[in-house]
Amino acid sequence: MARFVGGRCLQALPTLFIISIVVFTLMRLAPGDPAVLRFGSQASLPENQPRIEALRREMGLDRPILVQYAIWLKDAAVGNFGNSLKSNMPARDLVASKVPVSLELVVGAMTVALLIAVPGGIFAALRRGGRLDRLTLGFTATGLAIPSFWLGLTLILLFSVALRVLPPGGFVPFTVSPVDNLHRLVLPSVTLGVFLGATLLRFLRADMIEALGTDYVRTARAKGLANQQVVLGHALHNALIPVLTYAGIEIGSLLGGAVIIEQVFGWSGVGWLTVQSILDRDYSVVQAAVLYIAVALTLTNLLVDITYALVNPRIRAQFGS
Amino acid sequence: MTDSLAIVAPRKHPSTSTLVRLLAGRRMRQEVVVSSIVLAVAVACALVPNLLAPVDPNKIGAGDLLEAPSAAHLMGTDEFGRDILSRIIHSARVELIVSLAGVGLAAAIGVPLGLLSGYRGGWIDATAMRIQDGLMAFPSILFAILVVVAFGTTALTIVLTVGVVYFPRFARLVRGTVLVLKDQEFVLASRCCGATDFRIVRHHVLPNAMTPILVLATLAMGIAILIEAGLSYLGLGIQPPTPTWGTMLQHAQSYPAQAPWYVVAPGVCIFLLVLALNTLGDSLRDTLDPRLRGR
Numbered sequence: 355m356a357r358f359v360g361g362r363c364l365q366a367l368p369t370l371f372i373i374s375i376v377v378f379t380l381m382r383l384a385p386g387d388p389a390v391l392r393f394g395s396q397a398s399l400p401e402n403q404p405r406i407e408a409l410r411r412e413m414g415l416d417r418p419i420l421v422q423y424a425i426w427l428k429d430a431a432v433g434n435f436g437n438s439l440k441s442n443m444p445a446r447d448l449v450a451s452k453v454p455v456s457l458e459l460v461v462g463a464m465t466v467a468l469l470i471a472v473p474g475g476i477f478a479a480l481r482r483g484g485r486l487d488r489l490t491l492g493f494t495a496t497g498l499a500i501p502s503f504w505l506g507l508t509l510i511l512l513f514s515v516a517l518r519v520l521p522p523g524g525f526v527p528f529t530v531s532p533v534d535n536l537h538r539l540v541l542p543s544v545t546l547g548v549f550l551g552a553t554l555l556r557f558l559r560a561d562m563i564e565a566l567g568t569d570y571v572r573t574a575r576a577k578g579l580a581n582q583q584v585v586l587g588h589a590l591h592n593a594l595i596p597v598l599t600y601a602g603i604e605i606g607s608l609l610g611g612a613v614i615i616e617q618v619f620g621w622s623g624v625g626w627l628t629v630q631s632i633l634d635r636d637y638s639v640v641q642a643a644v645l646y647i648a649v650a651l652t653l654t655n656l657l658v659d660i661t662y663a664l665v666n667p668r669i670r671a672q673f674g675s
Numbered sequence: 676m677t678d679s680l681a682i683v684a685p686r687k688h689p690s691t692s693t694l695v696r697l698l699a700g701r702r703m704r705q706e707v708v709v710s711s712i713v714l715a716v717a718v719a720c721a722l723v724p725n726l727l728a729p730v731d732p733n734k735i736g737a738g739d740l741l742e743a744p745s746a747a748h749l750m751g752t753d754e755f756g757r758d759i760l761s762r763i764i765h766s767a768r769v770e771l772i773v774s775l776a777g778v779g780l781a782a783a784i785g786v787p788l789g790l791l792s793g794y795r796g797g798w799i800d801a802t803a804m805r806i807q808d809g810l811m812a813f814p815s816i817l818f819a820i821l822v823v824v825a826f827g828t829t830a831l832t833i834v835l836t837v838g839v840v841y842f843p844r845f846a847r848l849v850r851g852t853v854l855v856l857k858d859q860e861f862v863l864a865s866r867c868c869g870a871t872d873f874r875i876v877r878h879h880v881l882p883n884a885m886t887p888i889l890v891l892a893t894l895a896m897g898i899a900i901l902i903e904a905g906l907s908y909l910g911l912g913i914q915p916p917t918p919t920w921g922t923m924l925q926h927a928q929s930y931p932a933q934a935p936w937y938v939v940a941p942g943v944c945i946f947l948l949v950l951a952l953n954t955l956g957d958s959l960r961d962t963l964d965p966r967l968r969g970r
Contacts (some may be wrong), residue, residue, distance in 0.1 A: 482774070504904075504942030
């Protein structure tokens with residue numbers, strides 16, 4: 355097992371390395387010299403030119419691109435991404451302050467997704483071909499095709515503008531007002547959860563149909579077990595493993611995928627910070643945020659792989675326990 | 676030489692009989708017919724928008740500002756008094772061109788790379804896989820934002836973005852198919868007959884990989900439209916005055932109470948087009964995959 359975990363960790367290293375190259379290269383290709391940007395509208399004044407040059411040297415921008423990358427990578431490895439051009443705070447601290455905000459949304463969306471997918475998937479598989487099955491298939495097709503930001507706007511229109519039962523957006527920390535925080539969490543969680551729920555439902559339905567047709571389920575029924583025990587104890591138990599694996603992988607991509615939803619609802623998480631920093635050309639923060647999301651995604655995939663190996667007897671047997 | 680020995684690879688790429696199967700079956704036919712109609716309307720809007728649009732999409736003051744839907748303006752007007760229906764019709768061209776070109780580019784890079792990677796294996800495969808892992812570790816919309824910031828907000832950049840985001844998916848799909856096919860008897864027989872690697876890949880492997888490629892391309896077009904709409908919504912898509920559904924939504928969100936139709940109309944169009952493409956992709960896969968046929 356240690357060999358499997360070690361091997362998987364080693365496989366993640368080149369991926370992280372490539373991510374760092376992509377982020378660094380794209381940000382260097384973006385228009386605007388960071389040293390000039392720091393001076394803002396004062397950059398064109400002749401007396402500022404020597405200061406800009408000095409700042410470029412200080413930031414290492416006068417060095418060859420490979421040297422710049424090596425320095426950036428060395429600093430990034432210890433979490434130093436420089437200071438924000440806008441607030442002058444360390445980019446790392448800015449991103450770190452937004453992580454709990456995004457995680458709260460991820461937890462909310464995952465809860466909604468599982469509440470949709472688990473009962474929906476079970477009932478659709480049990481009533482395969484029936485009205486309920488067709489209804490869930492219609493829901494999954496809709497959930498996968500609907501643009502999430504438009505769904506968000508429509509929910510705001512319905513629940514905030516027309517019915518006035520939920521706030522249209524904004525973030526209030528849980529420590530300040532738990533009730534307000536949860537109220538504001540509902541619409542963004544539902545918006546993100548619908549897409550994920552549709553995907554998970556599709557997976558679970560297919561896995562449940564397969565599990566219900568297996569010999570061990572037939573044996574369980576032949577032994578005279580109650581239907582509930584067969585479905586929940588035998589079929590669901592096995593069908594849930596791949597679904598939870600997929601849900602785990604999605605936690606990472608939800609952190610990035612929430613970019614637009616956080617914008618729609620003014621939910622000030624990592625995605626919101628990334629977009630604001632891009633619009634402000636605050637590259638240190640963009641690099642820190644994007645790298646954080648990509649690393650979170652890679653590490654989540656790694657953890658999911660390891661967990662899957664731990665619960666899957668075939669892999670355990672292959673590598674020895 | 677190989678042809679004279681009558682070694683015939685089981686070609687599975689779509690043919691007339693496939694289309695017949697696609698349209699056969701009561702339930703399948705309904706879905707496919709409705710989706711095809713939606714797609715045909717979008718294509719018609721893209722081809723002849725001037726014939727279909729009631730007025731010039733950029734004509735300011737064609738109606739009152741934020742006018743509700745009426746006989747004169749079926750979907751109402753926007754904040755500049757422009758006709759929303761005309762803007763929606765003209766947007767279809769951008770949406771279809773960007774998604775088609777983006778997915779075409781992704782396939783043009785991904786398919787040869789997948790063929791090479793799967794057929795050759797070794798260090799080529801290992802390197803290609805790691806690069807693809809790195810690119811796939813980015814959520815697609817985030818990667819799209821980065822590319823657009825680096826290269827600017829033009830239609831070409833968005834096409835490039837979709838191409839780069841999606842080529843690893845094509846490469847992986849083709850690689851997986853090639854790994855299965857390259858040890859099949861018809862490929863081995865062809866090799867025994869002295870066929871070159873290029874001939875084997877061109878005549879035996881690629882035709883058999885066409886079905887999953889076509890299905891992925893259909894589904895990827897839907898995702899490409901969602902990426903373009905997402906970028907436009909963030910103000911990073913194709914810039915005004917060219918109308919796109921995403922840009923319309925970005926502007927519409929400032930007037931949810933005054934003009935709800937403005938929020939609803941472009942969103943419904945994105946939804947219907949993506950739904951049609953997904954349904955066609957799913958139906959195509961169900962029809963072409965013998966394991967799923969009849970389910």
